[in-house]
């Protein structure tokens with residue numbers, strides 16, 4: 211697990227250039243995608259690269275990490291809408307090649323099956339202030355796969371910034387499990403801003419998986435880069 215501290219702008223430039231290289235080397239690449247504010251500048255850079263004809267998404271396949279339970283697909287806060295608004299509708303990706311989990315029990319088993327058939331080449335992650343990755347909250351077991359969870363009160367509080375009222379934030383979500391994330395060939399996590407200082411400090415000190423901080427599982431993966439900006443990395 212390599213922690214790389216650099217200026218925010220440089221982080222996105224470096225990761226976007228890396229995605230460009232990897233997609234050009236393998237146009238059928240399988241990407242694990244994330245939501246939240248951290249990936250947005252990366253998606254903007256990928257859209258620019260598409261517009262400049264540096265990237266072609268026509269054969270790229272994507273799997274999203276998570277989705278709220280109880281929001282209509284077209285609700286502006288659903289992760290389905292997030293992906294369309296921030297990436298998919300701006301590039302030439304085939305929407306049939308984009309997958310986002312949903313809480314329908316049949317859909318959960320399909321998603322598990324699809325992830326078995328399509329190993330993710332690069333999994334993008336953000337991190338919650340409590341150390342969650344995707345929506346794997348503290349206490350999640352190592353061998354978890356796609357499952358429904360109850361959001362922690364802290365996560366509801368953190369994510370309420372996107373909603374008009376905290377009572378509008380869903381209390382449940384569907385998420386890839388820790389095992390699904392660890393199955394990716396390579397993982398890139400982005401942590402930006404002061405709010406991530408403490409969790410990045412803990413992650414930097416960890417030597418093995420600690421159930422109370424789900425992201426510590428990444429210390430057991432052979433190919434992980436954690437990009438932190440100067441604020442998120444201030445305590446390391």
Ligand code: GLP
Nearest residue numbers: 245246247248336337338344345
């Ligand atoms: C949500 C998502 C996570 C994401 C986290 C951090 O809880 N489910 O996948 O990593 O937010 O969000 P941000 O990037 O806005 O800090």
